[in-house]
Amino acid sequence: MCAGKVTVRHSRWGHEQGAWRRTLLSIILPTAAANAEPREMSIPEFLLEVSIVVIAVVSLLTNLSVLLCFTQSAELRAHVPGIFILNLSLSNILLTVVNMPTTFLGVATNAKPTGDFFCQAVSFAETFLTTNAMLSMAALSMDRWIAVVFPLSYSSKMRHRDAFLMVAYSWLQSLTFSLTQLLMDWGGYSHTYASCTVHLDGEGRSQLAAYATFTALFHCSSFALSLLVLCFSYLKVLRVARSHCKRIDVITVQTLLLLVDIHPSVKERCLAEQKKRRQRATKKICIFIGSFLLCFSPYVITRLVELLPSVHIPRYWGIAAKCLSYAKTSSDPFVYCLLRQQYRKVLVSIISRVWRQDRYSLSVHSTSSTLDTTDDNCIARIT
Numbered sequence: 222m223c224a225g226k227v228t229v230r231h232s233r234w235g236h237e238q239g240a241w242r243r244t245l246l247s248i249i250l251p252t253a254a255a256n257a258e259p260r261e262m263s264i265p266e267f268l269l270e271v272s273i274v275v276i277a278v279v280s281l282l283t284n285l286s287v288l289l290c291f292t293q294s295a296e297l298r299a300h301v302p303g304i305f306i307l308n309l310s311l312s313n314i315l316l317t318v319v320n321m322p323t324t325f326l327g328v329a330t331n332a333k334p335t336g337d338f339f340c341q342a343v344s345f346a347e348t349f350l351t352t353n354a355m356l357s358m359a360a361l362s363m364d365r366w367i368a369v370v371f372p373l374s375y376s377s378k379m380r381h382r383d384a385f386l387m388v389a390y391s392w393l394q395s396l397t398f399s400l401t402q403l404l405m406d407w408g409g410y411s412h413t414y415a416s417c418t419v420h421l422d423g424e425g426r427s428q429l430a431a432y433a434t435f436t437a438l439f440h441c442s443s444f445a446l447s448l449l450v451l452c453f454s455y456l457k458v459l460r461v462a463r464s465h466c467k468r469i470d471v472i473t474v475q476t477l478l479l480l481v482d483i484h485p486s487v488k489e490r491c492l493a494e495q496k497k498r499r500q501r502a503t504k505k506i507c508i509f510i511g512s513f514l515l516c517f518s519p520y521v522i523t524r525l526v527e528l529l530p531s532v533h534i535p536r537y538w539g540i541a542a543k544c545l546s547y548a549k550t551s552s553d554p555f556v557y558c559l560l561r562q563q564y565r566k567v568l569v570s571i572i573s574r575v576w577r578q579d580r581y582s583l584s585v586h587s588t589s590s591t592l593d594t595t596d597d598n599c600i601a602r603i604t
């Protein structure tokens with residue numbers, strides 16, 4: 222009896238989630254919904270689909286918020302790091318709009334979601350945008366290193382021209398690998414990742430050595446290089462920040478010792494503030510490097526391990542690693558922009574202006590409706 226109830230509930234759950242998936246498919250791509258085979262969806266597939274949708278929505282909203290801050294603030298546009306952040310946000314938006322919907326369709330339909338030409342274009346875009354995003358993060362870390370280690374000569378070492386040259390190098394390297402992938406016909410639909418990505422078909426096993434070399438070089442020059450720059454720059458920044466904190470701590474302790482009449486609670490509060498300052502610097506560095514490692518390393522390691530002929534990558538693991546790499550697009554605005562005071566001020570000012578405009582339009586509408594009602598009452602009394 223209990224087993225029968227469980228079976229009925231499970232089938233009902235599968236039917237409801239299948240209906241939800243077909244509805245969402247009909248909204249995104251009606252042809253894919255029509256061609257999708259009716260099959261019972263498992264819980265991992267449903268969770269992966271929901272994850273992709275949530276990541277795409279959050280990524281689109283947050284990265285568009287960053288672009289909105291740039292359009293509304295001349296101060297943000299004047300800063301050199303804004304060039305790298307703008308490049309990173311544009312890459313994240315394009316990756317969200319172009320690649321995430323095809324991955325969602327690949328998971329939902331369990332088949333190739335688009336034609337060969339469009340799938341190759343999506344694979345080209347993924348290689349270009351992912352590399353560009355990683356190198357933009359590396360450029361941001363180098364900018365922060367120069368600003369902290371060489372504060373007096375920062376304006377001469379990091380100018381707008383230098384920033385544009387770094388962005389141009391990022392685009393050049395990204396185009397080199399994406400065009401090589403396109404010319405060698407190494408882009409297509411991968412069942413393991415349920416998406417259009419760098420992929421070697423079974424018919425092209427004669428190119429396995431060249432494909433393996435390309436994959437290793439691609440990840441070494443994008444992921445490994447960016448990680449090396451991130452670790453070097455931010456660890457240098459952390460070292461300088463700690464040395465500054467020690468100097469401040471020595472000065473503060475000496476001042477507190479001179480002030481004999483100061484209350485002990487004030488001394489404790491000052492020492493606690495020093496400790497919080499040191500922890501805050503360490504926490505920021507851990508977020509910068511840890512988010513990069515957490516989101517990209519599972520996917521990169523999986524792509525390198527699958528080059529071994531004897532290794533089979535499970536489909537769920539491949540899609541989960543892909544979702545983790547997509548999650549970086551939604552975390553970047555918080556890590557680099559939206560949690561900083563400058564961006565928060567701009568966002569608050571934008572929201573307050575919109576709120577005031579809405580209240581003003583609402584008050585005007587209510588006033589006009591009140592006048593209309595008064596006129597109607599006067600006309601009714603006259604007639």
